[in-house]
Amino acid sequence: MGLADELLVDAHFMADKAIPDQRQTLMRRSISTAYYAAFHLFIEDFVEHWEFPDQRARLGRMFGHTKMCTGFTPKDKKAPTPVEQALQDVVRAFSQLQKDREKADYDGGWRLIETDVRNAIRLAEDVFSKWRTIKGEDIARHHLLSMFGARSD
Amino acid sequence: MYLPPAVTKQAEIEAAIARVQQSVGPDLVRIRYEIGEDWSGQWAIFFRIVLTDDAARRRLGDVATKVERALDQQLDFPGMGVFPYHNFRSVSEQAMLQEAAWA
Numbered sequence: 275m276g277l278a279d280e281l282l283v284d285a286h287f288m289a290d291k292a293i294p295d296q297r298q299t300l301m302r303r304s305i306s307t308a309y310y311a312a313f314h315l316f317i318e319d320f321v322e323h324w325e326f327p328d329q330r331a332r333l334g335r336m337f338g339h340t341k342m343c344t345g346f347t348p349k350d351k352k353a354p355t356p357v358e359q360a361l362q363d364v365v366r367a368f369s370q371l372q373k374d375r376e377k378a379d380y381d382g383g384w385r386l387i388e389t390d391v392r393n394a395i396r397l398a399e400d401v402f403s404k405w406r407t408i409k410g411e412d413i414a415r416h417h418l419l420s421m422f423g424a425r426s427d
Numbered sequence: 428m429y430l431p432p433a434v435t436k437q438a439e440i441e442a443a444i445a446r447v448q449q450s451v452g453p454d455l456v457r458i459r460y461e462i463g464e465d466w467s468g469q470w471a472i473f474f475r476i477v478l479t480d481d482a483a484r485r486r487l488g489d490v491a492t493k494v495e496r497a498l499d500q501q502l503d504f505p506g507m508g509v510f511p512y513h514n515f516r517s518v519s520e521q522a523m524l525q526e527a528a529w530a
Binding site: 347351352359362363366369370373374376377380387388389390392393396399400 | 487513
């Protein structure tokens with residue numbers, strides 16, 4: 275199991291512990307961990323194609339959070355293809371997770387509720403399942419490059 | 428000061444929300460929104476979505492995805508210069524928190 279999958283398991287674990295007791299700090303950690311699970315999923319996918327295994331961790335540290343939230347619009351917005359729809363869902367979920375992570379880590383006035391935590395887990399699971407279905411598709415590969423700063427054609 | 432086109436399209440946004448409420452059905456109680464800058468300084472539209480307790484507890488994934496996709500289809504976010512964010516809570520959670528922005 276890679277780091278991304280382990281983090282997702284941990285996010286679940288923390289959510290299950292935090293929600294019954296309404297333990298705010300653990301709810302925050304669960305949301306933050308759900309985001310980092312998705313973050314590492316993309317990094318792992320990107321660096322696994324780097325030829326030199328001993329350099330992959332170093333390569334992974336090059337990527338910045340803000341750049342990774344790049345948008346995606348299907349060619350025909352009213353009738354996206356299944357792959358476009360999945361990619362749009364992934365992009366939306368990842369951006370939401372990033373915003374929620376920021377809030378969970380830095381907004382001390384945020385009073386969290388069960389749905390905040392469950393929604394973050396739901397978004398991370400959505401990113402994992404949909405990304406793994408489409409990651410071999412051309413538009414997904416191009417989008418992954420854009421997430422790491424590559425310019426469009 | 429730059430303001431995104433979304434600021435002048437509030438009637439369009441309200442109408443789209445009404446259509447989304449109709450298409451999603453009774454699981455969706457109401458949608459409120461606010462336009463502002465997100466944590467990175469980019470313009471965004473923050474949707475605050477209240478669901479029935481049953482939907483939030485048992486069908487959060489399905490209902491939330493339905494709402495998010497419906498809003499995506501109804502509104503041209505890139506054209507409005509904003510990125511959409513969606514936060515959800517149940518009727519009971521809102522009753523406990525009593526936040527005016529969600530009422």
